[in-house]
Amino acid sequence: MSYDHAAIEARWQAFWDEHATFEAKVDASRPKYYVLDMFPYPSGSGLHVGHPEGYTATDIMARYKRMKGFNVLHPMGWDSFGLPAERYAMKTGTHPRTRTDECIGNFKRQLEQLGFSYDWSREIATTDPGYFKWTQWIFLQLWGCFYDREAQRARPIAELAIPPEVEAEGEEAVRAYRDGRRLAYLHEAPVNWCPDLRVVLANEEVAEQVEAGHEVIRVPMKQWMLRITEYAQRLIDDLEGLDWPASVLEMQRNWIGRSEGAEVQFQVEGIEGEAGRLSVFTTRPDTLFGATYMVLAPEYPELAALMERCGVDQATVSAVETYQRDTALRSERDRQIDAAEGKKTGVFTGLHAINPVNGARVPIWIADYVLMGYGTGAIMAVPGHDSRDHAFATTFDIPIVQVVAPTDGAAVDVQAAAYTEAGVAVNSGLIDGLPTAEAKAKITAWLEDQGKGEGRINYKLRDWLFSRQRYWGEPFPLVHGPGGEVRPVPLDELPVTLPEVEDFNPSETGEPPLAKALSWLVLPDGSRRETNTMPQWAGSCWYYLRFCDPGNGAAFCSPEAERYWMPVDLYIGGAEHAVLHLLYARFWHKVLFDLGHVHTREPFQKLVNQGMILGATYVPKQPDAEGPKRIYVQDEVEEVEGEFVHKQTGEALTIQWDKMSKSRGNVVNPDDVVEEYGADTMRLYEMFMGPLEASAPWQPEGVFGCFKFLGRAHRLFFAGEEGEAPSLRELGEGEGNEAQRRLLHRTIAEVSERIERMSFNTAISSLMVFVRDIEKQGGAVMGREAGGIFAKLLAPFAPHLAEEFWRALGNEGSLAYAPWPAADPALLVDDSWTLVLQVNGKKRGELAIPASLDAKKAREAIIEMATKSEAAERFVGDKQPKRVIYVPGRLINFVL
Ligand code: ANZ
Numbered sequence: 092m093s094y095d096h097a098a099i100e101a102r103w104q105a106f107w108d109e110h111a112t113f114e115a116k117v118d119a120s121r122p123k124y125y126v127l128d129m130f131p132y133p134s135g136s137g138l139h140v141g142h143p144e145g146y147t148a149t150d151i152m153a154r155y156k157r158m159k160g161f162n163v164l165h166p167m168g169w170d171s172f173g174l175p176a177e178r179y180a181m182k183t184g185t186h187p188r189t190r191t192d193e194c195i196g197n198f199k200r201q202l203e204q205l206g207f208s209y210d211w212s213r214e215i216a217t218t219d220p221g222y223f224k225w226t227q228w229i230f231l232q233l234w235g236c237f238y239d240r241e242a243q244r245a246r247p248i249a250e251l252a253i254p255p256e257v258e259a260e261g262e263e264a265v266r267a268y269r270d271g272r273r274l275a276y277l278h279e280a281p282v283n284w285c286p287d288l289r290v291v292l293a294n295e296e297v298a299e300q301v302e303a304g305h306e307v308i309r310v311p312m313k314q315w316m317l318r319i320t321e322y323a324q325r326l327i328d329d330l331e332g333l334d335w336p337a338s339v340l341e342m343q344r345n346w347i348g349r350s351e352g353a354e355v356q357f358q359v360e361g362i363e364g365e366a367g368r369l370s371v372f373t374t375r376p377d378t379l380f381g382a383t384y385m386v387l388a389p390e391y392p393e394l395a396a397l398m399e400r401c402g403v404d405q406a407t408v409s410a411v412e413t414y415q416r417d418t419a420l421r422s423e424r425d426r427q428i429d430a431a432e433g434k435k436t437g438v439f440t441g442l443h444a445i446n447p448v449n450g451a452r453v454p455i456w457i458a459d460y461v462l463m464g465y466g467t468g469a470i471m472a473v474p475g476h477d478s479r480d481h482a483f484a485t486t487f488d489i490p491i492v493q494v495v496a497p498t499d500g501a502a503v504d505v506q507a508a509a510y511t512e513a514g515v516a517v518n519s520g521l522i523d524g525l526p527t528a529e530a531k532a533k534i535t536a537w538l539e540d541q542g543k544g545e546g547r548i549n550y551k552l553r554d555w556l557f558s559r560q561r562y563w564g565e566p567f568p569l570v571h572g573p574g575g576e577v578r579p580v581p582l583d584e585l586p587v588t589l590p591e592v593e594d595f596n597p598s599e600t601g602e603p604p605l606a607k608a609l610s611w612l613v614l615p616d617g618s619r620r621e622t623n624t625m626p627q628w629a630g631s632c633w634y635y636l637r638f639c640d641p642g643n644g645a646a647f648c649s650p651e652a653e654r655y656w657m658p659v660d661l662y663i664g665g666a667e668h669a670v671l672h673l674l675y676a677r678f679w680h681k682v683l684f685d686l687g688h689v690h691t692r693e694p695f696q697k698l699v700n701q702g703m704i705l706g707a708t709y710v711p712k713q714p715d716a717e718g719p720k721r722i723y724v725q726d727e728v729e730e731v732e733g734e735f736v737h738k739q740t741g742e743a744l745t746i747q748w749d750k751m752s753k754s755r756g757n758v759v760n761p762d763d764v765v766e767e768y769g770a771d772t773m774r775l776y777e778m779f780m781g782p783l784e785a786s787a788p789w790q791p792e793g794v795f796g797c798f799k800f801l802g803r804a805h806r807l808f809f810a811g812e813e814g815e816a817p818s819l820r821e822l823g824e825g826e827g828n829e830a831q832r833r834l835l836h837r838t839i840a841e842v843s844e845r846i847e848r849m850s851f852n853t854a855i856s857s858l859m860v861f862v863r864d865i866e867k868q869g870g871a872v873m874g875r876e877a878g879g880i881f882a883k884l885l886a887p888f889a890p891h892l893a894e895e896f897w898r899a900l901g902n903e904g905s906l907a908y909a910p911w912p913a914a915d916p917a918l919l920v921d922d923s924w925t926l927v928l929q930v931n932g933k934k935r936g937e938l939a940i941p942a943s944l945d946a947k948k949a950r951e952a953i954i955e956m957a958t959k960s961e962a963a964e965r966f967v968g969d970k971q972p973k974r975v976i977y978v979p980g981r982l983i984n985f986v987l
Contacts, residue, residue: 093811094802096769100891104206112905113153113208115164117655124161125656126153127635127695129664129672130168132627133194134175138201139751140759140777140789145663145701147774148783148851150207152661154887155846157208158911164656165208166638168215169195173627174288177563180595187563187595191218201761205770206891208907213641217565217630222637224586225647226629227568229679231579232686234275234569238321245321245685248273266576274318274682275557277577281309281390282556283422289597293556293626297424307422315558315567315623319678323347323550326677334697336784339669346670348551350374353535355471355544357385357444360452361401369444369455372466372549375476376538377530379448380519381494382471383484385455386437388463389418394440403441411457414438418459430460435483446471447543448534449520458483466549474509481509494519495527555675557626560603562595564624572618587620631672632679635659635694647688658691666700673698699849702786704777705748706757709735712743724756748788759789771889772798778851778888801892804862804885807873808896819899820872827865827874833918834864835877840914842884851888858885875900880912926953927982928962936962946980957983 107113126149131142153165169191176187176194195216202209215222236245248269257268270276283292287305291314297307319326327347330340352374359367369385387394398408414437418426437458444455453471460479461470474484474491484491493505495514503510513527521537522530538544558567566587568580580587590611597603605622606612612620633647640652673695680694709723728735728744735744751758764773776797780787809817826832838861845854861881865873873881879900886893886906897906923939924946938960944952954977957963967985974986 093809093813093815093817094805094892095817096771096801096891099895100204100206100770103891103894104203106894106905107206107208107907110905111212112907113163113165113210114212115162115210117652118162119655121160121162123164123656124153124156124661125164125659126156126661127165127638127659127663128167129662129668130170130631130634131198132170132173132175133191133198135179135190135194136753137194137197138761140761140764140773141704141751143202143205143761143773144704144777144783145665146202146205146207147777148699148701148849149661149663150774150890151778151846151851151887152849153208154890154907155911157908158883158886158906160910164213164638165210166213166215166641167202167207167209167211168213168634168638169198169217170627170631170634171195171216171218172564172625172630174290174561174563177561177595180563188218191216191563204765205761205774208890213638215634215637215641217634218563220586220588221644222634223565223630225637226565226625226633227580227585227587228582228647229633229683230275230565230625230629231568231582232688233317233679233682234273234579236274236682236686237269237272238274238318240321243325245274245682247686270577274321276316276318277313278316278554279311279313280316280556281419282312282314283307284310284312289599290560291556291558294423294553297422301422301424308420309422314556315621317555317557317678319555319675320550320552322678322681323349323552324548325681326552326674329677329681329692333693333695335695336698336700339666339673339698339700342669343674346552346674350549350551352376352547352549353531353538353544354467354547355379355538356447357453357471358447359397359401359455360443360445362397366400367397369469370467371469371471372547373471375473375527375531376534376544377516377519377522377525377527378473378476378494379446379471379534380516381473381475381492382446382451382453383474383490383492384453384472385444386458386461386470386472386483387440387455388461388468389415389457389459390463391457391468394457397442398440401442407439407441410438411440414457421459423462423464426459426462430479433478433482435460435479435486437483437487439487447538447541454489456483456487464553465551475505476509476511478509478511481505493517498526555678557629558623559626560597561624562589562592562604564626565629566605566624567621569621570614570618571621573616578618628672628675632676633683635662635676636683636689653688654690657689658693659695661697661699662695663699663701665703669700700784702781702784703750704759704780705786705788706751706755706759707746707748707788708755708757709737709744709746712745722755751789764794768794768798769801769891771801771892775801775855775888779855781852783849783851800859800862801889803866804858804881804896805892807862807865807881808878808899822878823872823874825874826877826880828868831865831868831874831877834861834868835874835880836914836918838884839880839912840919843911843914846887855888858888882906883909883912924980926957926980928957928960929982929984930963930966931987932984935966936960938962950977950979953977954983 128146128149153163157163171191176190179185179190180187217223235248237248237251239246251269251272253265253268257264283297285292285300285305285307291312292300292307301307327344327349330343352372353376354370354372355376357369357371359369437456440455440457442455443452446453472480474480474489475493476495491506494517495510496517497503497514516522516525516530522533525533535546566589568585568587570578570580572578590608592604592608594607595604603622636648636653639656640648643649676694680689683689684692707725709728711721723737723744727738729738735746736742737744749755749757761773772794776794779797808820810820811817826835838857841857842854878896882893882896883906894906923941926938926940927934928936928938938957940953954975970987972985972987976984
C-alpha cells in the first residue's frame, strides 16, 4: 500500500512547528479549555508506551475542543528535580543538570514524534531558575502567613495579633511567637533517616525504600514543615463538586482521615490539677466505663516528670527507659504493622489514673502501638471493644469488661474477642441502655458539663515534612542569622540558585551536600543559608499555574492569565498520584487562594486516571519444582500453532501480563512502534485497547490492526501501489448517495458523543465501521464532502493522516481549527431495525424490518416477513417448523 506514514508525519510535524499551530493566547472573546497531563519526570530510560496513553487522551480532547471553537491550553513540561539524576551524579560525577538536560532532550524528541498538539512555547522545567524562583516565592508566601482558625483562612503573618504578655517580653519573644504559627515552620522531630541513601524520607516515602531493601531509622533532626493540617477540613469539604473518580475522592478522604470523637481527661493518681491531667482522644466515648487501663506513647513528653513526682521505683524507671530506647529506633510504619498483626509489647509505668466517669483506678502503661503523632499520644484502653487493646490486655493479663451489647440481645464473650460493633451501652451507669450514637452524645455532653472532656475532631493527616538533605532540589530562600533568627531572601535576590559543587554526597551525619559549599553557604555578615532543599513534590505543586504564563519574570503568573485559564478543565494522569501530589497541590492552591493570588478554590475540575498498559513475559507451562522461577521475554519466544514455545528448546510456555517495567523485560519502546507503523497508528492503538481507565495488555497484533485500518482509510482517498506516489482518487459528489449520507451522519453523531464521554475506543470503532461500510458500498468511492468530514472526525485520533486528507481535498493550512461537523438529525432517524433470524437456535441471517413496523404491535406482519425471507427459504425450505419463537425487536427462531 502507498500509505507512507513516515513522510506524512514528518511533513505535518514540521508544518505545525513552523506555523506555531498550537500556540495559545488569552482571548476573552472565546471560551477556554485547559487540558493538562501530569508532567513526567524525565528519566534516563525514556518514554515507554504507558506515557503516551494519557497524553494521547488529552491530545484528542485538545484537538476536538479546538475544532469545537474553544481556545485550548495544552502545555507540557518536566518535573525534573529528583533522586535518580542525583544518584547518577554520585556515581558518575556528572552534574545532575547535565544529566537532566539530556533526559529532557530525549523525552521531548519522543513526544514530538508522536504529534501531540502541545504549545511548546510554554515548555517549563521545574529545574529552571526562572521556574524555581517562583517555587521559592511561593514558599515565602507560606512562611509569611499563619492560619486564622476563626476566619478559616491563611493571613499574612503581619496581621497576627501578638498577646500583650508576649509583646512585653521583647522582640525575640515576638519573633518566636510568630515563627511558631507560620505555615512553614522549623521543627525538631524524629525523622526517617535512610543511612544507605543518606536522606530523610517523608513518612509516605518510607514504604517504597524499605521494600527496595534500605534500612530506615528514626533520628531527631531540625526540619522545615508545612502546616497542611490546618487545611484538613477544607481539603475534605472541597472535594465536593469535583468531577473526579470516586476511588480518588475516597483515597483523599481516607488519607486525611477525619475521626469524630471526644477528648477525655484522666487524672494521674497522686498529682492534683493541671500537672496531673492526661488527655486521651477516643472515637468511642460511650465505652468509657470499660476503660481498664491507659496507654501513653513511649515518647510521651511529660512521662518522666510524672514518674518522678509520683516516686516510681528505679527498676520501673529503667524498664521504661529501655523500652523507650528500643522503640525510638523503629519507624512509625513498623509500629503500625506490628500493631495490626496483634504483636503487643509494653511496660507498666508504675502510675495509675482515675477514670473520670466512675472513679476507677486504672494502671498506666507505655506501648508502641500508641503513636505520639496522633490524637494526644495517650489513650484510654477498652479491651472489651477494641481489638488492639484486647490483644494487649490478654498478653498482660489486664481485666476485660463488657460495656456494649449487640442491639438484638445476642450474647457475646468479650473475654474471647473484642466486640467492636455498635450496639447498646451496658454496665455504663448514666448511659445504660442507650444505642451507641446516643450514648456517645450523652456521655460527651456529661463530660463537657463536668469539665472533664469535650467533643473533638481528629485528622490522620500530619504536617508535611518539607526538607530533604539533597543537592538536586530547590534551595530554600532563607538565611539563618547569627542569633538563630530566620530571614527571607528578598524577592529581587531570587532565585537562590544551587552552588557548583564537586561532590554530591551528603556527609555521613546527614549534613546536606550544600553544607560543603562554603562560599555559597556563609554570607558576608556571617549568616548562613539554609542547606536543605525542597522535596520533589514542590515543583509539581504549582506547575499548572506557571503554564498559564510561563515567561512572566515579574510574577508567578499574571492575574489576567490566571483568571482566564484557571481552573484546569481536564487533568489526566496515573492513579499513583491519587493521594500525595493531588493533596499537596490542592493545599498550595488553597493557600494562594487565601492570599488572593488565585481565584478558584480548587485547581483541577475534572480528573481522569488512565489505566495501566501491561507487558508480556512467558513462564514454563510446567513450573519447576525448585530453583528460581524462569521468565522469558518476547524475543526468546515464538508462536507455533497457537502455542507459545521457547525458540531454542521448544518448551511450552504460558504468557503472563504485568505492569511494564525495565527489570521485568516486558517494556515496549514507543520509538520502535513509531518507526515501524507511525505515530498515528501508535496513538490509535493506545486508544483502541479499551476504555481509557482500564488496564490492558499490549498486543502487537492489535497495533497491526490499527495500522491496517489507517491504510484502508488512506485508500479511500488515494490510489497507488506500494512504493508508488499516491494519487488522489476521483471522489464522488457531495456527501454521497442516500445510504452514504446516513452512514456519514451517524458516524458524526457517534464520534462526537463518544469523544464527549471520553469513550475513545468506541469512537474509533465508529470510524472503523464507516470505512468498512463505505468500502462495501461500491468501489470505495466516497463523496468529496464526506471525505472532508471524515478527515475532521479522524483528526483528534490520527492527526497527521487527517491533515494529509484535508490538504489533498484542496484545503489550505491545517485542519486543527476547522469547525467540527454537526450531524443532521433528519438523517439519524433509522428507517429500519434488525431482526436476527435463527433456525434451530443457529443464526442464519438478518432482516431489516421497516421502522414503521412496531416490534410488538406488528407481530404477525413481522413473522410473515421472516417466513418469506430469503434466509428462511434457504434454511427452512418446505419443512414445517414445529415452533416459531419470536422475541420482539430481537430475533425469530424456527424450530424444526
Ligand atoms: C477507646 C476506644 C474504644 C477506641 C473502642 C476505639 C474503640 P481512629 O478511628 O483511627 O481515629 N487511638 C487514639 N489515639 C491513638 C494514638 N495516638 N495511637 C494509637 N491509637 C490511638 O481511631 C481512634 C481510636 O484509636 C481511639 O478511640 C483510640 O482508641 C485509638 F471500643 O478509644 B479508642
